[in-house]
Amino acid sequence: MTLSDVARASGFSVPTVSIVLSDAPLAQNLAAATRERIRITAQQLGYHPDAFARSLRGRRSRTIAVLAYDLSDPYCIPIARGIQSGLQLARYVPLLIDAQTQRKLFDSSLKLVLEQRAEGVIVIASWVFQETNLLADIEKNHVPIVILGRDLTGRNVSSVLVDNDAGGWLAMRHLSDLGHRKVAVIRGPEELFDSEPRWAGVRRAAAEAGIELDPRLVFQLPGMVDPVSGFEGGLHFAEKLLAARADFTAVLAFDDLTALGVVRGLAGAGVRVPEDCSVLGFDDVLPAAVATPAMTTVRQPLKEMGLRAAEWVLQRIQAREDGVENAPDLCLAEPELVVRMSTAQPAARKGRRS
Numbered sequence: 001m002t003l004s005d006v007a008r009a010s011g012f013s014v015p016t017v018s019i020v021l022s023d024a025p026l027a028q029n030l031a032a033a034t035r036e037r038i039r040i041t042a043q044q045l046g047y048h049p050d051a052f053a054r055s056l057r058g059r060r061s062r063t064i065a066v067l068a069y070d071l072s073d074p075y076c077i078p079i080a081r082g083i084q085s086g087l088q089l090a091r092y093v094p095l096l097i098d099a100q101t102q103r104k105l106f107d108s109s110l111k112l113v114l115e116q117r118a119e120g121v122i123v124i125a126s127w128v129f130q131e132t133n134l135l136a137d138i139e140k141n142h143v144p145i146v147i148l149g150r151d152l153t154g155r156n157v158s159s160v161l162v163d164n165d166a167g168g169w170l171a172m173r174h175l176s177d178l179g180h181r182k183v184a185v186i187r188g189p190e191e192l193f194d195s196e197p198r199w200a201g202v203r204r205a206a207a208e209a210g211i212e213l214d215p216r217l218v219f220q221l222p223g224m225v226d227p228v229s230g231f232e233g234g235l236h237f238a239e240k241l242l243a244a245r246a247d248f249t250a251v252l253a254f255d256d257l258t259a260l261g262v263v264r265g266l267a268g269a270g271v272r273v274p275e276d277c278s279v280l281g282f283d284d285v286l287p288a289a290v291a292t293p294a295m296t297t298v299r300q301p302l303k304e305m306g307l308r309a310a311e312w313v314l315q316r317i318q319a320r321e322d323g324v325e326n327a328p329d330l331c332l333a334e335p336e337l338v339v340r341m342s343t344a345q346p347a348a349r350k351g352r353r354s
Contacts, residue, residue, distance in 0.1 A: 001047040010041040021047070063095045064313060065118040067109055069125060071098040074257070074285035075302065076124050079148055082306025083122055090314050092119075114143065120313040121145040125193075144316030146309045150193045153328040158316070160309050160331040162300040164194050167335035168201025171252050171280050171298050174337055176209035178345050180250040180278060184217040186237055186262070188254040191223055195254070198282070202252065217241070217248055221258065230254070234261025242269045249277060249346040256281035256288040256297055263291070263342070274344035284338055293341035301333050308333075 006021070007014045012034065019026045020038040027035060066083055068076045080096065087094050095118060099106035113121055125147050147159045175183055185202060188195030206213050219240075221233040234253055238261070241248060251266075253259035259281030263273050273279050273293055281288055284299035308331055319326045 001042075001045045003047075005045060006038065006042045006047050009045060010038050012038060017042075061117045061119055062091065063093045063116070063118050064120045064122060064310070065095045065097065065113040065116075066122045067097045067099060067106070067113070067124070069099050069106070070101045071096075072100075074287060075255075075283055075300075078285075078302035079124055079306040079309075082303035082308075083310045084306075085303075086307045086310025086314070092314065118143065120317050122148065122309050122313055124148045125150045142320060144313050144320060146313045146316075148305060148309050151330060153330045156328050158312050158326075158329040160305050160312070161193075161333065162305070162335050163332040164197035164335075165201040165204070167282060167298045167300070168198040168203075169205040170201075170335055170337045171282065172202045172205035172211075173209070174296070174339070174343065175250045175252060175278065175280060176205065176211055178250075178278065178343060180346055181211055182217070182248045182250070183211065183213065184237075184241055184246070184248040184251045185213065185219070186234060186251065186253045186258055187218065187220040189221045189223050195220075198254070216244075217246060221254060228257075230257040231261040231264075234258035234263075235265040236261075238262045238265025239268070242266070242271070250343070251277065251279045253279065253281050256283045256285050256295055259295055259297070259342070260287060260291055263293075263295075273342050276347060278343040278346075280343055289340070296340045296343040297338050299336040299338045301336070305331070305333050 003014050003017050003021070007017045010017065016030065016034070017038050018024075020030065020035050021042055064083075064087055066080060068080065070076065071080070080094075084094050095113070095116070097109045097113070099109055110121075121143055123145065145157055147157050149161050151159045151161060153159050172183070183206070185199075187199050203213065219237045221230065234257070238251070241251075242265070251259070251262050253262055259279050262279050266273055266277055266279070271277050279295070281295050281297040282300075283302075284297045288295035288297050312329060316326055
């Protein structure tokens with residue numbers, strides 16, 4: 001259906017129909033009955049505005065590219081939903097691209113975004129974004145960009161991420177408050193931006209509680225190829241701890257999927273969680289809540305972070321239209337401890353209290 005079809009069926013001229021259906025300011029000069037008849041006719045005919053033609057005329061695509069490092073990771077899903085909610089309110093369409101943790105695919109997708117004239121870019125980032133040179137190309141084309149999961153404000157890019165230092169502190173503080181002194185820690189991959197600040201928060205809380213972290217109980221995940229590799233890493237390190245007959249009462253894992261791998265490894269050796277060993281994760285993705293036992297974790301406000309990224313990219317699009325220069329913004333979202341069934345007092349302390 002075209003404007004001509006609506007004009008013919010309603011009995012009005014094409015310019016009049018166009019003014020009404022595009023909600024142009026001139027439509028207010030037309031009689032209310034005229035506007036109503038045109039809209040009803042368009043609805044009956046199933047007419048929808050040609051967004052592509054409109055974008056060519058106004059040089060506006062009304063699309064925001066959302067480039068995720070791996071959509072199979074439960075971490076990405078609530079972020080993407082938050083982004084979508086924010087863009088829909090402004091009548092923008094998210095162009096969702098899955099880089100599948102492949103660097104070449106990531107780079108080629110960013111090039112495609114520029115070719116398709118997306119008005120803005122939101123990147124749900126990980127280590128695959130660390131060394132890409134395409135940021136310069138995006139900046140040269142004056143395309144607003146917001147990064148989720150990394151701090152790139154030093155490169156003039158607005159960034160949204162959780163306060164990893166505070167999150168690591170919350171996790172370790174919870175275990176120390178329960179009475180755990182022998183805590184095994186599984187750190188994140190070295191390439192991942194979150195790893196070092198989260199580890200710093202863990203050490204800070206341990207020092208405040210007078211807990212000395214045994215280097216023999218500290219492990220680091222290798223580069224994560226996909227979310228399953230985190231689960232497999234947790235399983236591997238749990239088995240390694242048990243094989244070495246290490247003395248520990250709790251495991252603090254880098255994220256929820258790694259923590260679930262730890263639970264699987266402990267269960268395979270007959271070690272009960274939390275009766276024999278407490279396990280704590282990070283992120284609060286859906287599998288953590290529905291697992292048995294339900295996982296104690298540090299929640300990232302993922303949907304809210306996605307919504308903030310959408311708001312910022314839209315603000316920067318408007319600023320570009322107004323010819324205004326904006327300094328990069330940094331949002332450090334506040335983490336929250338979520339206590340569920342996988343943590344408890346150490347068995348020895350329980351015995352003393354009873």
